[in-house]
Amino acid sequence: MATGRRNTPNNVELGGEHLKKWVINLSKHKLTKPQESILAKGLNFAPSPSKLPYEDYIIATELACRKLNNNNEATVLRSEMAGVLRSSKPPKSNITREERQAINELKNEKSVLVLPADKGKASVIMDVHEYEEKLSEMLNDKRTYETLASDPTQRYKRELVAILSRLKKDGKINRSQYDLLFPTAENIPRIYGTPTIHKPGNKARPIVDYTGTIAYQTSRALADTLSPLVGGTEHHVQNSKHLAEGLAEVMIEEEEIFNSHDVVSLFTNTPIEQTLQVIKSRLENDTTLKERTLLSVDKVLELLQFVLTTTYFLFPGTIYKQRFGAAMGSPVSPVVANLYMEFLEQKAIASAPLTCKPRLWKRYVDDILEIVQKDQVDNLTEHLNQSDPTENIKFTYEKEHEGTIPFLDTLIVRKPDGSVKLLVYRKVTHTDQYLNFNSHHPIHQKLGVIRTLFDRLNSIVTGDADKKLEETKIKEALGRCGYPNWAFKQVKMDKKQAKKPKKKKDTDIQTKGLVVIPYVEGLAEKANRIFRKHGIATAVKPNTNLCKLLVHLKDKVDPNNSTDCVYEIPYTNCNHTYVGETGRRFATRLKEHQKETMRVEKTKQNYTRQTRKQSETEQSKSDIADHAVQQNHLIRDKGLEDEGHVVGKERHNKTAKYQPLHFSSPTPRIHRHFTQLLGNA
Template identity: 40%
Template sequence: MSEIHGALGNNCQANSSSVYEEKANALLQDVNVYEQLKKDPTQKYQTKLIKLLKDLKDKGAIDSRTYWKLYPTVCDVPKFYGLIKIHKAGAPLRPIISSIGSVTYELARFVSGIISPLIGNTEHHISNTQSFVEDIRDLRWDPDESLVSFDVSALFTSIPVDKTLEVVGELLKSDSSWKKGEAENLEPEQVLDCLRFCLGTSYCVFRETFYLQRYGCAMGSSCSPLSEDAYMEYFESQALTSASHPPRIWKRYVDDTFVVIKSTHIEEFTDHINNIDPNIKFTREEGEDGKLPFLDTLVCRQQDGTLKVKVYRKPTHTEQYLNFSSHHPLEHKLSVVRTLLHRAETVVTDQTDKEEEIAHVKNALRNCGYKDWTFFRGQPKEKDRASQNPDSETANKGFVTLPYIEGLSEKLRRVFRTAGVSTNFKPQNTLRSALVAPKDKTEPIKQSGIVYEITCADCDASYIGESARKLEKRISEHKSTAGSSKSAVREHVVRSKGHQIDWENVKVLEREQKEYSRRILEAIHIRTQKPRLNRDKGLEIDPIWDNLLMPRGAPLHRNIL
């Protein structure tokens, strides 16, 4: 059995499951980073978070609306998986903990929104490739200088959490601009309590075994990149001010740095930055023949000492882009054209190189089925910019994401447009979803945020319900109401005199984290399946949807709801 993963670009690599698991287990067996747990700690962390939120609410730090927004109801277990670094020797794994729907998912997003504006404001920070090119466009390289790139090894699992919290605390105290909106009544220490909880509960499951990340930040939590950035800003400040011969230029994007330094000082400076924090270690790449790859650029030295920038493609790059014949909306295909041509225009600094890059892009796209007319349609138009303007007349009337079905979705867009509602399309079946499945699957009995169906083993009676809690918990609640009038399921057993509920085959019909959307799904299933045991019909659905919900030719019972 093979699994296909890829950590960069459009390349992928097939590994046998045994090789993948061997690499993943090698990471998880590092006792300096991970600790194996005896059982699932979700319930324990859920209880602790509820206590933390209640304390904040009681002290007036957050209001009831924020309390319930952050309250952990749907609590999926974070899943560990690895993406193969196909560009590195031995194809090692990049460890990721998927925290979507976990206990701390909403809290981490909340904290990230507070601290995000405080980070990335130093002269050394790079936000993207375009800003990097602008920063070095007028830079001159002296003959006795070298271009060097330093890369932090395993950055996320190397960050000291305690020091990071101290750094973030200083940022919160020195700049109070974050005290607004939902965070208006919070104090810096209370924000730190929330961040400390998020970073301290980085647990996960892999192949039914639970682990706790003891050191560093988990890649996959929304507050981890910001925590990493905060610490690295502190680290680079210490490193540069204490260096005997600091580099003239130090630019950093996450864990990669672009450095201009005297050639005679490279070894000394490398030793210096590798001895500041015992857990933060840098690898080094020096430019060859006056050229250094950094991010997706190739920085080249010219004879007069100026620098020019070209697009860089790794040796593993395949020139495979979204095929024009694939079942995706046209706008997605045109966005591929637009993105690649925009990169050529904004990243490449020399006109001749720019023309060569544009020709290269067009040739690669032609090989993926793109026609020449797409190169013109792929250019942004004034009317497109106007339609994307948030202040436009239609922008505030709503937005909807539709599954993409060629021909039908475009017609629905035109209908929504007449009502001033913007639309976006999302393909439902992709090669990635079909071939790449690195995460552990959650057993139905362990799933939360569900619409479920309970059936009778002796007749066609059934019950459809929804719950934010795990299915096993909901089943336990149904069973515990034996003999109670509160349970329609148990009432059926009593009245039928001998019928048994098929508890072993309770089905999960839908999964949805958002309560309102989940209740809509529940109501749809009740309306279409008409379960005999339901006492009410769930959320009211307008009869206008009957033609879509009911099978063709079925009678429309407009008094159902």
Template identity: 30%
Template structure:
């Protein structure tokens, strides 16, 4: 169950938990004390042997020869002492660095009380479930659902498998060279530097085992949303109950579609000639650049442009005279055949845009956050400089592609 590293006297246990960790720490300290006692006894024995050898040399050698031997021995001793001292300093510095990293990791999961900035956990973690999240759980969820947790051990089997697959396409010499380089790198990284504290690992385990909640990414933005499982199922059932969009299948047709799709792929090679590839990390950047170009043309060529224009991805928040709404929609829909906008006008002097509701009490435009909508947070809106926001009593409207 335990394996001992002779140099550092570090014990590793297959049993996890606070009690097991305390037992391992006490055993490590006991081993260190035994090591110190053995070293002290060994030094005492070597000192006696040294005294006897010096006495014998003094009797066998002349005075000047004896002094030369002593001086050379002292120089050799100091040289070895400096080497050992340098090794110990390096070890000590590594221990200090490791301790500092652990402290920084512990501090990173502590909440920061700042009066000038809002609580960042409220921005990045939206909890709409009945479960109460503690500080460590919020800290883990703030890292985002794409955060990569370091493995406990180096996945040696995966590296070897991948390397052997690559070696099949190489000649014998290149394959052996690649294997040797991979082996050297694996030997360098026997231990994996952990990017989460033990309490954060435990928090992830508890969140994953809780079947009463669903942890989801927000529709837009980088926020993490927590919903009750019942609420999540109700929303799914509500969407699927729309008979105009979905219908119940008598049997699972995925296998049939899969075979048809594979048959088509064998005889068909397509190249995308319009738009950006779905799932590509470059696609959002390219789309945003094109939308900036598109809206620049749309706003400068419109006969009656809106008073303001704010955009988040493909959703826009605009304000213009009601009589020009249809004209403006027709104008922007004729600029690109692949981009079509729909409009949503205000009702009762209010309408929702992203997770903010725009209202016009007494002719003044104001906003308030919609806490009931688990959707979009920290949305950074883009607006051309020539279309800055103004506060008037003109009707507001929303446009979306």
């Protein structure tokens, strides 16, 4: 992780025509110059932190200690990290004072929303009432959605637990798999929309946030089980590189034409009952299924049917159920939609009349590229629209224009001799906005942007002259985002070095685990060296970004219903505060603490000198009860309900059980493993 001068950007161009593409104001609110300036940096822009994220580094340290399985080494690691945290300071700000103020102004402006565009990476500002009207209009589709009178979460949870318990009892899943799939989190799914500014009317594309919901882990597991079934046909396209390889030898005749078909709203129009039958047939013929799961075909389908038929969500304050189709946002939905499209395309191609049967058919999810006779496009479209037995899947089409047609991010150009050349395609709404070089990201992630764009160039573009032209476009676009010339040279040098045979280093050993830390220039590099010394690999993420700070599209979760959270509870007659974590609802964990502390306080009334001394050497179910016994400190008189509160989110509870700390003030916190870290940091 390089620091210092190498992270210094060129001057970033944030005005003119590019500002109009990067910031699209559809609201009545007039943006100030600093507000425009900060939004023009992109929603993935990370402001440098004004305070060090101590709690995240402590959480990472504790997780690393659990992976070491050596108490002495863990003590050394904590001590080293304490020293680094003690000596580190926040980095220099990468935004102006006016821009930082603009962030606060936009956060506090209740009449508008900041949204990411559905495509193109632009920042869109929309009036709240207009945004809500667009989503409400979509939810008025009675065929697809219905309102519910009550929250079905607990009922659905009981159904899922019953299925999982039966599978565990029958030996189809083991204890660890049961624990992974068990719905500890109980968030109500929430829907939000991203504006489709590339289409007339600026409608919103609906996305359901499934993270932290009862069926999320099951949906992920089903996606892993079903994914190998996708892509086994010659028509499947993985990505643009795969498409380019498939078109390398293609010749098109004079009487033929390139044409593309697009499915209208594939996810919400995927027929669930018919799709389950398609998947059942595929699973019954899958000879490798037993290598991925012990579940029978019927048991996989039982779980899948549960996930696909219990789609519900909150907006705004009203609970809706999706009556038809798959929800965009559920991990298994893309796999399910893909499998139904594979069934449909095989049926459509096999039954197409010879006159309109496409000679080439390449599909990426809901986008299809074909070569067909020029006068048969309408006939082919009519045939496709009659292919779905449920009559739900419908197609629109686009013919090649002046010898060119776009598909994915590739522009296919017909040459006079019938061969094709390929270029990089940029839509009219394409903004040429990439990660701003001044963003508080590690340098290797910024160089990764250059590397990705040049890899795409080399994978897609076919002609040498066109490659040089595309390279110029890349440098100009990234130059406007602040990328200096040395960065391009560095990427080329790294590519040359990668081709040379590598010598085995001492660091080329199997690591004991991985921890994720927020990037803070200087601190992250030091922490990485310490963790690596103890055999722990690190991955870095932005401490925050404009999207997290400004984009708030979903209904807020009641703090008592928060899951996967860090929380704190203060004591009376001392300045200590208990900090813990839970994957379940905060209110549920709070009641458990109440019960435990009431038991301890009741028991203390009957202590003798001997039983008190014995109790001080014992451990209760939580640190909060231990402290009450050992220090004779009680919970504050207001009670847990009034004083306990959520202080942050913790997403590691599915991979490791530990109690992280959250400390942002001088008040000491209680925790078994971090006494030294808190005492010295």
